[in-house]
Amino acid sequence: MTRRLELYKCKVCNNIVQVLIDGVGELVCCGEPMELLQPHTNDSEFNEKHVPVFEKDENGNDVVKIGSVPHPMVDEHFIQFIEIISKDKKDMRLKYLFPADEPRMAVNEPFDFDYSVEYCNIHGLWANNSERDEK
Numbered sequence: 430m431t432r433r434l435e436l437y438k439c440k441v442c443n444n445i446v447q448v449l450i451d452g453v454g455e456l457v458c459c460g461e462p463m464e465l466l467q468p469h470t471n472d473s474e475f476n477e478k479h480v481p482v483f484e485k486d487e488n489g490n491d492v493v494k495i496g497s498v499p500h501p502m503v504d505e506h507f508i509q510f511i512e513i514i515s516k517d518k519k520d521m522r523l524k525y526l527f528p529a530d531e532p533r534m535a536v537n538e539p540f541d542f543d544y545s546v547e548y549c550n551i552h553g554l555w556a557n558n559s560e561r562d563e564k
């Protein structure tokens with residue numbers, strides 16, 4: 430059984446897939462069941478550089494930064510994507526990032542944030558609820 434927006438990873442080839450529509454089957458890759466990724470929140474010594482932070486830019490637009498101390502963005506260690514999900518779960522935005530990019534996602538239109546997730550190539554999936562650190 431899969432649920433919309435869940436992220437699954439292949440333990441063999443590191444494929445990551447996201448569920449668009451719920452289903453009853455088990456996701457399989459490289460002949461193995463895929464692993465459901467459960468995001469870290471504030472439960473690790475790596476919090477500061479991974480937990481998404483919600484801020485406003487100088488124009489009042491929403492920005493999601495990774496994290497309260499900017500995450501490294503070098504070839505060996507970088508944030509691969511950031512997603513934002515709306516409260517009604519009807520809207521989701523995805524931004525891919527690459528080494529040397531800034532670890533941030535600008536949102537230049539109104540968005541009713543529920544939470545954000547990001548994926549670090551070394552430290553995995555992290556999430557934060559938008560209300561947790563709005564100022």
Ligand SMILES: [Fe+2]
Nearest residue numbers: 506549551552
């Ligand atoms: Fe990391």
